[in-house]
Amino acid sequence: MPENETYQPTDFIREFVKEDLASGRFTYVHTRFPPEPNGYLHIGHAKAISISFGIAEDFHGKTNLRFDDTNPLKEKMEYVDAIQEDVRWLGYDWEDRLFFASDYFEQLYEWAKELIKKGKAYVCELSDEEIREYRGTQEFDEQGNRVTPPGKNSPYRDRPIEENLDLFERMRNGEFADGSKTLRAKIDMAHPNLNMRDPVMYRIMHAEHYRTGNQWCIYPMYDWTHGQSDSIEGITHSICDVGFENHRPLYDWYIRELGIFPSRQIEFGRLHLTYTVLSKRYLRQLIEEGHVSGWDDPRLPTIKGMRRRGFTPEAIRAFCKRIGISKSDGIVEIQQLEHCLREHLNQTAPRVMAVLNPLKVVITNYPEQQEEELEAINNPEDPTAGTRKVPFSRELYIERDDFMEEPPKKFFRLSPGREVRLRYAYFVACQEMIKDDKGEIVELRCTYDPATRGGDAPDGRKVKATLHWVSARHAVKAEVRLYEYLFTKEDPFDLKEGEDWKTNLNPHSLTVLSNCYVEPDMAAAQAGYRCQFERLGYFCKDPDSTPERPVFNRTVALKDTWKKIQQKTD
RNA sequence: UGGGGUGUAGACGAAUGGUAAAGUCACCGGUCUUUGGAACCGGAGUUUGAAGGUUCGACUCCUUCCACCCCAGCCA
Numbered sequence: 001m002p003e004n005e006t007y008q009p010t011d012f013i014r015e016f017v018k019e020d021l022a023s024g025r026f027t028y029v030h031t032r033f034p035p036e037p038n039g040y041l042h043i044g045h046a047k048a049i050s051i052s053f054g055i056a057e058d059f060h061g062k063t064n065l066r067f068d069d070t071n072p073l074k075e076k077m078e079y080v081d082a083i084q085e086d087v088r089w090l091g092y093d094w095e096d097r098l099f100f101a102s103d104y105f106e107q108l109y110e111w112a113k114e115l116i117k118k119g120k121a122y123v124c125e126l127s128d129e130e131i132r133e134y135r136g137t138q139e140f141d142e143q144g145n146r147v148t149p150p151g152k153n154s155p156y157r158d159r160p161i162e163e164n165l166d167l168f169e170r171m172r173n174g175e176f177a178d179g180s181k182t183l184r185a186k187i188d189m190a191h192p193n194l195n196m197r198d199p200v201m202y203r204i205m206h207a208e209h210y211r212t213g214n215q216w217c218i219y220p221m222y223d224w225t226h227g228q229s230d231s232i233e234g235i236t237h238s239i240c241d242v243g244f245e246n247h248r249p250l251y252d253w254y255i256r257e258l259g260i261f262p263s264r265q266i267e268f269g270r271l272h273l274t275y276t277v278l279s280k281r282y283l284r285q286l287i288e289e290g291h292v293s294g295w296d297d298p299r300l301p302t303i304k305g306m307r308r309r310g311f312t313p314e315a316i317r318a319f320c321k322r323i324g325i326s327k328s329d330g331i332v333e334i335q336q337l338e339h340c341l342r343e344h345l346n347q348t349a350p351r352v353m354a355v356l357n358p359l360k361v362v363i364t365n366y367p368e369q370q371e372e373e374l375e376a377i378n379n380p381e382d383p384t385a386g387t388r389k390v391p392f393s394r395e396l397y398i399e400r401d402d403f404m405e406e407p408p409k410k411f412f413r414l415s416p417g418r419e420v421r422l423r424y425a426y427f428v429a430c431q432e433m434i435k436d437d438k439g440e441i442v443e444l445r446c447t448y449d450p451a452t453r454g455g456d457a458p459d460g461r462k463v464k465a466t467l468h469w470v471s472a473r474h475a476v477k478a479e480v481r482l483y484e485y486l487f488t489k490e491d492p493f494d495l496k497e498g499e500d501w502k503t504n505l506n507p508h509s510l511t512v513l514s515n516c517y518v519e520p521d522m523a524a525a526q527a528g529y530r531c532q533f534e535r536l537g538y539f540c541k542d543p544d545s546t547p548e549r550p551v552f553n554r555t556v557a558l559k560d561t562w563k564k565i566q567q568k569t570d
Numbered sequence: 571u572g573g574g575g576u577g578u579a580g581a582c583g584a585a586u587g588g589u590a591a592a593g594u595c596a597c598c599g600g601u602c603u604u605u606g607g608a609a610c611c612g613g614a615g616u617u618u619g620a621a622g623g624u625u626c627g628a629c630u631c632c633u634u635c636c637a638c639c640c641c642a643g644c645c646a
């Protein structure tokens with residue numbers, strides 16, 4: 001990858017891979033990213049993607065994209081497309097290796113028959129409730145605590161092989177109703193790992209699959225699909241989150257019984273981030289209940305949302321790399337993510353001046369009709385970004401926060417009688433404040449020093465502050481959307497008795513400012529354009545923009561030590 | 571309860587029996603600055619979940635305990 005992610009991360013998965021190569025267990029490295037197309041990707045997936053693609057890359061191997069689409073009730077082509085777009089946007093390439101578990105249905109069916117013939121699988125007619133009962137997982141002691149006695153065998157467990165074969169074929173042929181029968185692996189009903197107590201391999205579902213249509217009415221379960229799919233593709237290291245750790249014995253069991261290529265499953269701890277939720281279930285709930293506008297709401301940790309917010313793929317990748325990989329289930333502070341974002345945007349985002357809460361300034365000694373263009377640096381971090389011309393005139397807007405009638409000790413900005421610099425323009429001094437009936441300041445009268453054009457005083461005098469500004473006559477009116485954390489608590493599930501997690505939703509997570517002014521060029525910028533509004537933060541043009549009314553999302557604010565000082569003195 | 575996991579500063583996370591236990595974020599202080607940004611310099615903080623044991627030497631090996639997380643779908 002071309003960006004400046006220079007240090008080589010080392011982690012236990014890479015150690016395993018190294019060992020496997022050294023021992024000869026594998027002679028190459030091939031990973032996969034296996035999303036189910038039933039929702040959109042979020043930053044947790046980005047971590048998984050970064051691990052699987054990253055490891056393959058480190059070991060000169062390949063990574064497949066495979067859709068794990070074994071549940072026709074939940075999956076859609078729309079998600080397949082969106083997921084591909086997101087993975088690509090993140091900067092990863094699976095080349096021509098796009099696969100679908102649903103393409104393996106026939107092979108899986110054949111393998112199931114093999115298992116039946118080996119006496120390792122049987123058609124069961126227990127209902128779902130009965131299966132649970134027989135598994136022994138529904139028992140409680142006198143105190144109501146869960147206990148887990150050994151399960152007992154299904155009465156259908158010892159059906160003759162021929163009968164199983166016949167029944168299984170008829171299951172496929174659609175002779176039986178949904179839920180009336182299953183195919184189960186014959187393992188051990190007393191196994192301490194519940195996944196090994198005769199897991200269901202196939203269930204009957206007369207449902208249309210988004211890819212196979214009505215070709216099938218039996219669908220394989222995840223466990224009976226995943227390992228074999230890995231094996232078919234020659235995947236060496238099947239990297240997933242710890243949620244699947246207790247499925248590994250079953251993963252291995254199926255592969256061993258079938259005698260097929262032995263992919264190795266390795267698990268890592270899933271990502272948690274402060275001030276947000278990171279699971280499809282909760283994200284969906286926020287959307288369905290209207291707490292956010294959709295999967296691409298810029299407040300969401302979805303890839304779509306983050307993209308709209310103005311995140312760069314580089315920042316997300318740098319973050320994934322920096323947080324490392326382990327199996328502990330910690331929670332990463334969101335500041336870590338913000339840092340990676342600022343770091344990249346600082347290098348790459350062109351600077352622009354924009355005033356979010358305008359306060360009018362009239363330069364009384366500047367001629368009424370005069371205007372001029374001043375040269376501004378596009379990005380002080382990147383000389384190749386060049387310069388631009390910014391229009392200046394008698395009437396300007398500055399940020400309301402940059403003026404205080406009675407400034408506290410550490411406030412360096414404008415106040416009555418004080419001189420400050422207007423960035424790339426002139427020194428100005430405040431002479432007078434105009435207030436309305438309510439005592440609100442509506443305008444400032446200032447004078448400028450023509451000798452300070454460009455921002456330096458020939459006499460060497462200094463000012464303590466530099467303000468951003470915009471020419472009232474030239475500026476373009478814009479809408480700006482400010483975002484704060486979605487939740488008021490680091491852990492949204494930090495709740496009092498009986499409280500719903502959504503009570504921790506931050507009512508101020510979105511603030512819309514509709515009276516903002518930006519440099520004239522911003523009207524023409526494309527949606528998705530990222531820049532820094534000087535002294536404010538990084539912003540990204542939203543697709544809601546029209547030529548008449550550009551809309552900007554605040555991606556992330558600049559670090560603000562003044563705010564910190566204020567908070568401390570409060 | 572059974573099974574599977576995890577515990578190293580506020581957060582993430584290195585250290586593979588051998589120097590005062592990396593690094594990043596956050597925090598604190600300073601330098602510099604035409605962004606109170608960036609950059610740069612410096613600082614504080616853990617004694618490695620607890621208790622025992624093995625060893626010249628333990629985050630690392632052993633024992634016991636404690637805490638937390640996950641699973642107990644015909645979801646993935």
